[in-house]
Amino acid sequence: MAGTKDGNGNGGAKPVAQRLLATATKLFAEQGYDRTSVQEIVDAAGVTKGALYHYFGSKDDLLHEVYGRVLRLQQERLDHFADADAPVERRLRDAAADVVVTTIENLDDTKIFFRSMHHLGPEKDKQVRAERRRYHERFRALIEEGQRAGVFAAGIPADLVVDYHFGSVHHLGTWYREDGPLSPQQVADHLADLLLRALRP
Amino acid sequence: MAGTKDGNGNGGAKPVAQRLLATATKLFAEQGYDRTSVQEIVDAAGVTKGALYHYFGSKDDLLHEVYGRVLRLQQERLDHFADADAPVERRLRDAAADVVVTTIENLDDTKIFFRSMHHLGPEKDKQVRAERRRYHERFRALIEEGQRAGVFAAGIPADLVVDYHFGSVHHLGTWYREDGPLSPQQVADHLADLLLRALRP
Amino acid sequence: MAGTKDGNGNGGAKPVAQRLLATATKLFAEQGYDRTSVQEIVDAAGVTKGALYHYFGSKDDLLHEVYGRVLRLQQERLDHFADADAPVERRLRDAAADVVVTTIENLDDTKIFFRSMHHLGPEKDKQVRAERRRYHERFRALIEEGQRAGVFAAGIPADLVVDYHFGSVHHLGTWYREDGPLSPQQVADHLADLLLRALRP
Amino acid sequence: MAGTKDGNGNGGAKPVAQRLLATATKLFAEQGYDRTSVQEIVDAAGVTKGALYHYFGSKDDLLHEVYGRVLRLQQERLDHFADADAPVERRLRDAAADVVVTTIENLDDTKIFFRSMHHLGPEKDKQVRAERRRYHERFRALIEEGQRAGVFAAGIPADLVVDYHFGSVHHLGTWYREDGPLSPQQVADHLADLLLRALRP
DNA sequence: TATGAATGAGAGTTCATTCAT
């Protein structure tokens, strides 16, 4: 009768679907999507394959869930900072720093996202690219706004600047360690600072 | 060690081993290492599996050859520019621009390198990491030299600056297109410029 | 307490068991028994798996219901025509034509019957074969009666004639189309006529 | 050391591909295509799954090989008898009898053919239907020729007569037993006789 | 040198059935 499954001998308290997704995320980030077998996922989550396929249509579906989470989160946060009532330098700095913090806080998801984008089938690929582009363009608009206002250097293609900054975000998964010398916020402040300094006229 | 195996009547002009490596590189870059089967490689190269296993001990060996090529090339070029007789700003700018051009000119290799590093077994991993670190440190030394000389801003951790720049290099594989509006040299100049501007005191 | 299940919010008017059987029959005929999953059946019938297993012990049970229906119906009709008070030519012609019409009118059931007989387990197989044999023998008796009476050619084994005619009945599922040029009754008349002509002395 | 594989402990002397096809044919005829697993086939043939997939692209491919064999054989033989230099009654009788003998001699293949036609994918289905139609039309032409010449009854649609006869051929798989009272030739003669008698004016 | 048949382990997925609710 109890609504939750807490306390049964099943080895995990969380609902099965959530547990599977969390487990898959961790393993995909550690080993890569292709190197992680469905069997490993279900073993680690303490269920059987049938259970996984009850909740997810395929192994790919698990990946898409992660993608969706990352894309939604980042778009929301960018919109929030870009719409703020503040000078464009402030808005760009805040947005640039926030994406760094958010990325570090969800480093597993982000690693998977950047490493596995090429696994998408054609339709899903279209869709994800469209969402990526929307994000990219919102960011670029901020830079162009500053360039028109004369507060950012005008000689550099705004598109390239976006990729410049996102390169450093993308790269975080390669080098950032939780036990390193810098907190997420410190890394974020430094990277945002580098971006703003580079844009000084 | 023998450089060439020319002279067989196999139907392709290049020596078999070279043709296999080139084919594998292309396919790995397009589809990923795990998604590319040995059968695909030998079919595309116009040879049989036996031939591949005659020249390479395993599929992994092909990957390591690519790694080796990338690492050797980039280290050589960095050493060349860092050792030049010029002010540190010049040396850093040249090195930073050159790694961009070199990366774009070998984009397939670089894509494979960044995407597949996590496939390495423990021993090979150690070795590759050591070479990467050596490269990283050489680059960092340039930045620290500039900071000590007062020509670069001192408040920013030099390590972070290296990753900042390499993020944008790493990211090239994601967005750079041969038929885009910017030539490799133009992209390189812009990215080096952004780095140097960010480092202005 | 209500005899019917009309009026519940379930979306279908017929009792659940009947709806399941009708749906299963249609799908088995279209796709074959093995290619039709229990999930497909319950989805198409608008119920859940639990409901199916409440009414039927197994997927095989659904098949047996179809068999039973076909066998019972055909035996009844054959008995009816064979017992009539008419010359043997008339009785055979009527029976031969009727099985054609009845088969076409229940073409789904008949397709399933002929295609899936080999799915039966040993016990059920015995039982079905026994009923088939009874039917076959009743039909054969008519032919032998005519042969003894001298109205049918005597040189042909009666068993073979039965299989000859049933071949054409069995085959109907392969070629008969509702929208073809001949009505069920026309097909039946032609096939019965062919049989009677073949039996002319 | 022996060049052939005779006498090794492998369990079979024939080339692997032939052995696989023969084994699959037998099992498909006995149990049906869907009920026969690839594992059963390779176990019975004394090889491993990899070997099967080395020679055949898929389980379906095995089926298509059987189809191809049946279609080719029957078309050749029909053409042979229909093109003969003899009165039309003779040519029809010979063709009708021959298809019976050929079917019985390849009863496994024929069972599979008739039972599994609905497993074909859309493209293969088109192709097989086209070949079937060609066969059907050749046979029908013989009947129409006889009807025009006045040696066969004219009132019966020739298409229906073809299906009438092929029904009895199709049905052979259901009842014919090697150890029954009639030889293949005897069955063939009886069935051809029934057809010709039915066609008498 | 080079072949390609064959292996064997494991991949992702499906499915009839059960059972606590």
Next chain:
DNA sequence: GATGAATGAACTCTCATTCAT
């Protein structure tokens, strides 16, 4: 009566690698 989450076994197919020739 009816649900649907979960099982567990079986399914087709893939693949890196080996080895007799």
